[in-house]
Amino acid sequence: MAELSLSNIVKRFGGFEIIHGANLEVKDGEFVVFVGPSGCGKSTLLRMIAGLEDITSGELQIGGRVVNDVEPADRGIAMVFQSYALYPHLTVEENLSFGLRMNGNPKADTERRVRHVAEILQITELMKRRPKQLSGGQRQRVAIGRAIVREPQVFLFDEPLSNLDAELRVQMRVEISRLHKKLGTTMIYVTHDQTEAMTLADRIVVLRAGNIEQIGAPLDLYDDPANQFVAGFVGSPKMNFLNAVVVETQPGRAVIALESDANTRLTLPVADPIEAGAKVTLGIRPEHFVDAGTGDADLTVTIDVAEHLGNTSYIYATIGPEQLIIERPESRVAGNRDTLTVGLPANRSFLFDGAGKRLR
Numbered sequence: 001m002a003e004l005s006l007s008n009i010v011k012r013f014g015g016f017e018i019i020h021g022a023n024l025e026v027k028d029g030e031f032v033v034f035v036g037p038s039g040c041g042k043s044t045l046l047r048m049i050a051g052l053e054d055i056t057s058g059e060l061q062i063g064g065r066v067v068n069d070v071e072p073a074d075r076g077i078a079m080v081f082q083s084y085a086l087y088p089h090l091t092v093e094e095n096l097s098f099g100l101r102m103n104g105n106p107k108a109d110t111e112r113r114v115r116h117v118a119e120i121l122q123i124t125e126l127m128k129r130r131p132k133q134l135s136g137g138q139r140q141r142v143a144i145g146r147a148i149v150r151e152p153q154v155f156l157f158d159e160p161l162s163n164l165d166a167e168l169r170v171q172m173r174v175e176i177s178r179l180h181k182k183l184g185t186t187m188i189y190v191t192h193d194q195t196e197a198m199t200l201a202d203r204i205v206v207l208r209a210g211n212i213e214q215i216g217a218p219l220d221l222y223d224d225p226a227n228q229f230v231a232g233f234v235g236s237p238k239m240n241f242l243n244a245v246v247v248e249t250q251p252g253r254a255v256i257a258l259e260s261d262a263n264t265r266l267t268l269p270v271a272d273p274i275e276a277g278a279k280v281t282l283g284i285r286p287e288h289f290v291d292a293g294t295g296d297a298d299l300t301v302t303i304d305v306a307e308h309l310g311n312t313s314y315i316y317a318t319i320g321p322e323q324l325i326i327e328r329p330e331s332r333v334a335g336n337r338d339t340l341t342v343g344l345p346a347n348r349s350f351l352f353d354g355a356g357k358r359l360r
């Protein structure tokens, strides 16, 4: 097991800077997930930790040792890829034992470790098969098994579940969580799927365009996002963003009106001074609307589509040119209606300035 430390890690490809000075401390045994949209640099960051990419500048430590110039095989890490990267001509058992055999590990110990891993991952009955005789989920399990037998100090996962169908992805997600509990090993996991991030992580690192936007526990990011980007990235369905304008300011507070419905006004506390007339964005999560008349303002929307899921409903709606999603308990949206009026609670509302900075 090991802690991990990134100080001012920069990556340049040619003259182009991709990672702009990343700082992160990962505790021993922690499960850290890197999330962010395509191209934000999360795989590059992981590959630098693995030693598959050079670090342009900055310092990387694993288990208290600077490893910038240490070969991948000597870093005490094992990596699981999206593509599984299994040897097609070898059986499951041979795939699992391959690395240990190549390192000259004693035969009896290799056999013991392979047996143990097969039990943990419940693939014992597949040992004589070749990868092409396995389902996607089974292949991914073998790929994870191959990482476990090496007994690494740190596991690195690069979007390991993205080739699996939705149901299997959920199942494997739970298995990876169980595995982390069982092994207690430090894990770093890359995904663009915010649900995977929320469910797996002790802490999430949100990346955008080569910068770390926020680091925090999943629910801290959900409750207290640093800016509009993080607010929109964490949570499913996504937070609604509605254009608004500041119509009046009071000490420590601003009265805002929605652009799409000037009658919808909300008074919100703001940390920084803001001028009347400033354009702002109101953020409200689909699950935080309340019954009409019980919030701090009412909002009437036109219903485009209502999805009834039994316990809850998702209302895809518009207000003027803007779209939003409202989640309501099933019982509150019964009947065929064209419009819906809901309450906006000020204490669950976020406010961002034109640059996406959090005002509240």
Ligand code: ATP
Pocket: 013, 018, 036, 037, 038, 039, 040, 041, 042, 043, 044, 045, 192
């Ligand atoms: P995805 O989810 O699409 O895999 P990502 O967040 O993992 O995205 P990276 O693969 O780390 O993103 O890429 C970050 C940026 O670095 C991208 O703009 C990409 O084009 C660029 N990049 C990655 N590898 C190279 C390379 N070998 N040479 C030049 N540019 C690269």
